[in-house]
Structures are given as C-alpha cells and as structure tokens.
Amino acid sequence: MTRAAGVAQVTDADFEEEVVGERERPVLVEFTADWCGPCRQLAPVLSALAAEEGHRLKVVQIDTDRNPSTVVRYGVLSAPTMLVFRGGEPVLQIVGARAKRRLLQQLDGVLEQAATA
Template identity: 45%
Template sequence: MSLTMTTDAAFADDVLASPLPVLVEFTAEWCPPCKKIAPVLAQIAQDEKDRLRVVALDVDTNPETTLKYQVLGMPTMALFVGGEIVARVMGIRPRGALLRELEPHLAAAKTSA
C-alpha cells in the first residue's frame, strides 16, 4: 500500500480541512530515507485509519507548501490537527517511536473533537 499523495492545489482540502488529524510526509523521489520510511507510514495509515490520515507531498513538485511550512530536510513528517501543525518529526523513526511522538496529539485531538 502506498500513501495518498497531496499537492499544493489540494493541500487545503486534503490536510487543513480534514476532520481527522493528518500526518504529512514531505518527501522527494530522490530521497533514500524517504523510501525507507514510506512502508512504515503506509502501515501506520492502515492501522490508524479511524483516527489519522497519512498523506505524502513531493517537495520538488509542490514548492509552495514546502516553503510555507519551512521544510528544509527530508523526510519531514508534520502532524496537522484542525489545520495547524502540532508536531514535526524529522528523519527516520521506527513505527513505535513515531507513534509515541504522535500519540499525545492524537489523544488531544480526539478529546477536543
């Protein structure tokens, strides 16, 4: 399973207006670490689909969003809740470590929904 891709044009609808928290992976085709973490993110997307969406944004073809959120390195994962970044994780993380970093924000989003 691969991640759903978003674009500069679709970002507001796909991410900012989402009723669920959205984890955005800022990625690039040429980025080996991005390829390494993609299966981890795909598994999280599948396992957590009831409380979290996971999408990818190619930084090379979507510079507007990349610049707006000051993404300087890949992979960068940003968790959006209610249209705002509440967490940012850079680099590769094992699934468990990534979920531990996201969990407080997912729990907070659920209680405020």
C-alpha cells in the same frame, strides 16, 4: 516519489482542501522526494500507520520537488519531514525516518486527543 501504499498523495493544488481543511481527524503529512533514501525507509512505516490508525489519523505524502509552494509555506528544509496538522494548524514536526514504534510514541499525544475529540 517514494510512494507508501495506502497513503494518499497531495499537491500544492489540493493541500488546503485535503490537509488544512480536514476537521474530522489530525493529518500527518510526509514531505518526501524521489532521491531521499530515508523517505524510502519510512514508506512501509507510513503504510502500516495509515492501515492501523486510519480511523484516528489521516496520512498523506507531498513531493517536495513538485510542490515547492507548500514546502516554502511550512519552512520544510529536509526530507523526510513530517508535519501533523490538527484543525488546519501544524501542531507537531518530526524530521527524519523513524521506526514505527518510535513514530507512534511521538504521535501518542495527537492520537490521544483524536480519541477523545
């Protein structure tokens, strides 16, 4: 799997605890795979996001090939797909790699809510 530095890895086994159970801040989950070129492009963006916004946003990755239950549960059809969870529910879906600035723009509403919560 294309691992982003500073980004935690989650699995089918701990997804419920690490993502759905997180109540302090929203969670961005990247559904990724070893064979995914755009996932490799996204890795440094997610690393930077985790480092810069970690106080407001938890960033994790899940390998789609090794964790099929979570992939099916959330209807993920392509990699990379990012789902943002708030209070245990998915509130935003982003499909495909993004530049950091564009990703931050798309996450703006979620991050604003996190700042005021």
